[in-house]
Each structure stands twice: as C-alpha cells, then as structure tokens.
Amino acid sequence: MGPDLIEFDSYTLVDAFATYKFNDNATLFLNVENLANTAYKPAHYLDKRLVGRGRTVMGGLTVKF
Numbered sequence: 001m002g003p004d005l006i007e008f009d010s011y012t013l014v015d016a017f018a019t020y021k022f023n024d025n026a027t028l029f030l031n032v033e034n035l036a037n038t039a040y041k042p043a044h045y046l047d048k049r050l051v052g053r054g055r056t057v058m059g060g061l062t063v064k065f
Contacts, residue, residue, distance in 0.1 A: 011040040030059040 014035040020028045034040075037055040045052070 008041050008043060011038055013038060013040065025064045027062045028059075029062070030057070032057050 013033075015031070015033045016035055017031045018029070022028065033056040034052070034054060039054075040052045041048075041050070042052050
C-alpha cells in the first residue's frame with residue numbers, strides 16, 4: 001500500500017527583480033517575490049493550515065573595495 005495522496009489547488013506566482021549598476025564597484029538590487037500576494041500551499045506543507053509566504057521584498061547594495 002502506498003502513501004495517501006493529497007490534492008492541492010493550482011496557483012501561479014509572479015516574482016520580479018531589478019538591478020542597477022552605478023559603476024564597476026556598486027550595484028543596487030531589488031527582488032519582489034509573490035508580487036500579487038497570492039495565498040498558496042507548497043506541496044511539501046502537509047499541514048493544511050499552513051500557507052506559503054506572502055509578498056516578500058528584499059533589496060540591497062553590493063559594493064566592491
């Protein structure tokens with residue numbers, strides 16, 4: 001006998017990213033995950049009460065010395 005199968009609703013996630021290179025030594029970046037803030041359930045979440053992350057924004061500056 002195999003494991004019980006669990007069905008999940010389908011979903012679409014949209015991510016966006018941008019970078020801006022000031023010069024050879026400095027780059028600015030911005031990432032946005034789940035742009036539409038969609039509620040979804042990743043397949044590896046077996047607890048039906050848990051959902052995936054909402055909209056997540058990350059940014060930063062990379063500088064070389």
